[in-house]
Amino acid sequence: MRKPISDRADALPALAEVFRQHGYEGASLSLIGAATGLGKGSLYNFFPGGKEEMAEAVLAEIEAWFEERVFAPLREGGDVTAMFAAVEAYFRSGRRVCLVGALALADSRDRFAARVRRYFAEWVDALAAALAARGREPAAAREAAEDIVAGVQGALVLARALDEPAAFGRAVARLKARAA
Amino acid sequence: MRKPISDRADALPALAEVFRQHGYEGASLSLIGAATGLGKGSLYNFFPGGKEEMAEAVLAEIEAWFEERVFAPLREGGDVTAMFAAVEAYFRSGRRVCLVGALALADSRDRFAARVRRYFAEWVDALAAALAARGREPAAAREAAEDIVAGVQGALVLARALDEPAAFGRAVARLKARAA
DNA sequence: GTCTATACAGTGATAGAC
């Protein structure tokens, strides 16, 4: 809520945070209004499709962020270390949850199934390509990529469940070593 | 719903399935009524505390199941292979989601925070004890235990997200090899 | 464009008939 909100894009960070903290069903329009500082009038002006369109916009932004900062560098440069740095920063060292992962498990999972699947498929594909470029057999690279992506998601679950963000950092260190 | 429902315990499996599929907020009393075949009268007769008491009962049953079939064997016999077999069966080879993990990420996470934390803490502790009994250094055993528990949870997220249950089986195979 | 009012459905929960 730091910057004045004059269009959809300005509202997305606050929106994303509400969905992350409360899930899709739990993110009521009152919570959304409070978090963004926008009334229902403005919200429906920006997002005529209502809450579903808000969530879609948030997911699209997340996907774009990862595409630019994680997937593309992985595919092009094969830079796995940079991925771990980006991921650790993005998830705030385990204090932030992965909205896409949460949506995959939760209530409204079929509503966003296509987007969720694409996000994870792209992540695994890009990481497998990077590992293959570093000399692994294609099949082994793909297994390792699945292992690492699942490891990140599981570490987020565990860190949140134990209320111990440091568990995420430990997991990332292990995964980094395994990827090297 | 196979057996006639005459007390709380009979309703728990159907209840658990509803919470797993729709999350806590998404599991409305109408869904719960349809899944259990019970009217609101019966439900509130069995669970005077309403939905929250239903979820608590489900979580307690899950915890008891894992305590008996997973945690205790790990602590006593150190049988890691049996854990993987139990886990693979319980999560239906990746077609079933972990309710405790889902609650850790989702909306109503603080409501069940204590139970969620205990479930994962016991799992990690028991597994670490088993790995230590198999000769690992205590610190390494604990790291490996965290790695494996997180790996299971992450594999469930990934399998569900990709809509590819087989990804769970592949992950379990990798984790099993890593534990050996 | 943004707010205030409100419509309408659906929620969890309760009361009372049987």
Place this chain on the structure above:
DNA sequence: GTCTATCACTGTATAGAC
């Protein structure tokens, strides 16, 4: 004990004033 009817409330979404 179980169902039906109903409660008060909150949800999303819309309409209309400004």
